[in-house]
Amino acid sequence: MSSVFHRIPKRHLPVAVKGDGMYIFDRDGKRYIDGYAGGACVSCLGHSQQEVIDAIRHQVGEMAFFHAGMFTSEPLEELASILTTDAPEGLTRVFFTNSGSEAVETAIMMARQYFVEVGDPRRKKVIGRRSSYHGAGLTGLSVGYQVARRTPFEDISPSVFHISPCYEYRGRLEGETPEQYGLRTANELEQAILGLGPESVMAFVAETVTGTTSGATPPVPGYFKRIRDICDKYGVLLILDEVFCGLGRTGTLHACEQDGVAPDFLTFAKGIAAGYQPIGATMVNQKIYDAIVGGSGTFKGGYTYSGHATACAAAVAVQKILRAPGFLDHVKATGNVLAAQLKDRFAQHPHVGDIRGRGMLMTLELVENRETKAPFPAALGLSSKIYQSAQAKGLITHAQSGTVDGHVGDHVVICPPLIAAQENIETITSLLSEAIAIALEDVRAKAA
Numbered sequence: 001m002s003s004v005f006h007r008i009p010k011r012h013l014p015v016a017v018k019g020d021g022m023y024i025f026d027r028d029g030k031r032y033i034d035g036y037a038g039g040a041c042v043s044c045l046g047h048s049q050q051e052v053i054d055a056i057r058h059q060v061g062e063m064a065f066f067h068a069g070m071f072t073s074e075p076l077e078e079l080a081s082i083l084t085t086d087a088p089e090g091l092t093r094v095f096f097t098n099s100g101s102e103a104v105e106t107a108i109m110m111a112r113q114y115f116v117e118v119g120d121p122r123r124k125k126v127i128g129r130r131s132s133y134h135g136a137g138l139t140g141l142s143v144g145y146q147v148a149r150r151t152p153f154e155d156i157s158p159s160v161f162h163i164s165p166c167y168e169y170r171g172r173l174e175g176e177t178p179e180q181y182g183l184r185t186a187n188e189l190e191q192a193i194l195g196l197g198p199e200s201v202m203a204f205v206a207e208t209v210t211g212t213t214s215g216a217t218p219p220v221p222g223y224f225k226r227i228r229d230i231c232d233k234y235g236v237l238l239i240l241d242e243v244f245c246g247l248g249r250t251g252t253l254h255a256c257e258q259d260g261v262a263p264d265f266l267t268f269a270k271g272i273a274a275g276y277q278p279i280g281a282t283m284v285n286q287k288i289y290d291a292i293v294g295g296s297g298t299f300k301g302g303y304t305y306s307g308h309a310t311a312c313a314a315a316v317a318v319q320k321i322l323r324a325p326g327f328l329d330h331v332k333a334t335g336n337v338l339a340a341q342l343k344d345r346f347a348q349h350p351h352v353g354d355i356r357g358r359g360m361l362m363t364l365e366l367v368e369n370r371e372t373k374a375p376f377p378a379a380l381g382l383s384s385k386i387y388q389s390a391q392a393k394g395l396i397t398h399a400q401s402g403t404v405d406g407h408v409g410d411h412v413v414i415c416p417p418l419i420a421a422q423e424n425i426e427t428i429t430s431l432l433s434e435a436i437a438i439a440l441e442d443v444r445a446k447a448a
């Protein structure tokens with residue numbers, strides 16, 4: 001019997017022993033195609049990339065780690081230089097963490113320290129969005145809004161005000177254009193700032209394209225431009241969380257490029273070292289860096305393993321592959337194939353209400369009734385059945401019950417490694433279609 005305290009103890013977990021390209025093999029020799037990039041976009045370059053393995057081996061052999069507060073290292077400097085060279089406008093500095101949760105927490109702490117340093121300590125309130133995920137620590141859980149995960153901790157977490165997500169399928173009114181919907185939803189930020197008192201608000205946090213809470217949900221055109229304008233008008237810092245959607249996943253290096261905005265902070269994790277090593281990062285603009293360095297001189301956050309040399313060496317190798325000529329074109333092209341195949345297979349499906357996403361980050365939203373968009377009751381556990389039947393068929397996917405305030409529908413997120421070839425996409429969508437059919441039959445039998 002396992003003595004590990006797994007996060008979902010009741011789920012039967014096969015033992016993974018090998019990864020190879022698009023595949024994972026378990027101890028019994030069963031092969032699974034990875035439709036979820038190793039668990040939420042890690043291993044975005046597939047399993048067993050030789051350049052990354054070599055870079056890790058080399059760095060461990062030279063010097064695995066030394067505290068980056070005492071010595072900098074070549075991979076650390078090189079990684080920072082790569083990330084800042086083609087960052088969104090103004091993001092000139094990067095602080096390393098070990099995870100996405102820490103990257104978001106670091107951004108929030110830096111935002112607060114910035115206002116303290118510039119003599120405006122009244123600014124301490126954070127605004128987030130419902131239906132979002134920003135990490136599993138108390139800060140991430142309170143800024144994010146995954147109801148089931150945050151509820152036990154609400155009384156001991158920082159209080160955060162939440163506005164509506166930009167979730168066109170559920171939020172756009174009849175007769176409203178996507179642009180009008182985007183403006184209306186973004187304007188909730190202005191109302192929230194005015195309600196809380198503009199002098200007290202320090203930051204707004206959002207995922208550029210949401211990852212999991214209600215599936216992969218891209219913003220409508222113009223939404224983030226309006227958000228940026230509102231933040232500028234009231235002096236509120238904009239934190240975009242691209243832990244899930246950043247670094248190539250949406251077909252461009254940064255998801256926010258496609259929305260024409262640059263935030264004050266940009267967070268990454270999964271795509272930096274593609275899961276070969278744990279590492280996250282917070283990019284920050286020069287104004288914030290100058291205020292902290294020119295003020296008290298040091299950022300008060302940071303972790304022992306920030307800037308870990310071996311993690312940085314892995315990340316350098318990954319970032320070079322991402323930036324190699326043609327790589328992002330391949331991601332865009334494969335993303336188009338994925339979207340087209342999902343539409344071919346599911347556009348007429350009686351229980352697929354929406355097919356959405358961006359690049360290699362797509363979602364199917366399953367509903368009981370396409371006309372009314374009514375979800376299957378959460379108690380039927382449709383998403384968990386899809387997950388199980390896909391796994392039985394040798395497909396790793398991510399299916400979960402979506403939430404805004406409560407259950408809104410079952411979502412399947414499809415985000416294969418970025419190296420996927422067209423035939424891999426065909427296999428993934430065809431296995432998914434079989435898995436969904438089995439799960440729906442099961443649910444119907446249970447409901448009858």
Ligand code: PMP
Nearest residue numbers: 099100101133134135211243244
């Ligand atoms: N932000 C987003 C958008 C995420 O998707 C995640 C992880 N799923 C996190 C933050 C937290 O990252 P980690 O699990 O590496 O702490």
